[in-house]
Amino acid sequence: xxxxDQFREDHRIVRDGLIELASALESRDLEKAGKVLxxxxxxxxxxxxxxxxxxxxxxxxxxxxxxxxLLSEHDVAIRSAREVAELISKGxxxxxxxxVAANKTRSLLVHVSNCDGLAILAERLxxxxxxxxxxxxxxxxxxxxxxxxxxxxxxxxx
Ligand SMILES: [Fe+2]
Numbered sequence: 001x002x003x004x005d006q007f008r009e010d011h012r013i014v015r016d017g018l019i020e021l022a023s024a025l026e027s028r029d030l031e032k033a034g035k036v037l038x039x040x041x042x043x044x045x046x047x048x049x050x051x052x053x054x055x056x057x058x059x060x061x062x063x064x065x066x067x068x069x070l071l072s073e074h075d076v077a078i079r080s081a082r083e084v085a086e087l088i089s090k091g092x093x094x095x096x097x098x099x100v101a102a103n104k105t106r107s108l109l110v111h112v113s114n115c116d117g118l119a120i121l122a123e124r125l126x127x128x129x130x131x132x133x134x135x136x137x138x139x140x141x142x143x144x145x146x147x148x149x150x151x152x153x154x155x156x157x158x
Contacts, residue, residue: 003134004119007055010047011116014040015109022105025084028098034088041081044147046140048074052155054136055118058129062121073111078151080104085148 017040024033052074056067063070084101087093093101125133145154 001123001130003130003137004122006137007047007050007122008116008119010043011112013043014047015112017043018105018109018112021084022102025093025098025102025105028093028095030088030091030093033084037081037084037088041085041146041148042144044077044081045145045150046137046143048078048147049140049145049150049154050133050137051115053140054133055122058125058133059118059121062124070111070114073114077108077111078147080108081147082151 017036021033021036021040024030024036052071056070060067084105087097087101122130122133
């Protein structure tokens with residue numbers, strides 16, 4: 001199932017990006033942190049959107065209210081991304097600010113792991129559902145709205 005493979009591949013990139021971002025923040029390398037955050041912002045726009053508009057609603061039949069927890073984990077991630085972007089744009093950070101931002105970044109890894117676990121449930125979806133997920137992922141990637149822009153202009157809930 002290509003859609004699941006790509007979905008999981010995104011998680012690997014995000015996992016590595018978050019680890020890299022946290023250590024760049026910790027060493028107060030803002031140039032590197034800004035670059036990694038920029039890449040994550042691009043990748044995560046279509047990814048979060050795919051999950052919120054297509055995957056999570058489809059999986060609600062297996063997961064019920066747990067989907068709401070995943071959605072609120074997304075909200076936390078978006079807020080953290082916004083805060084880290086603001087911090088980076090200041091151009092200079094204190095050791096304490098850097099440490100707090102690095103910890104916040106690392107704490108997002110739990111969601112990556114929770115979200116990747118959904119792949120085992122997605123394997124139980126039928127062909128029609130899988131096809132429509134695939135189409136949605138492809139369309140959203142083509143549209144390519146970055147995470148923070150999507151959160152601000154389209155998602156509107158955060
Ligand atoms: Fe995800």
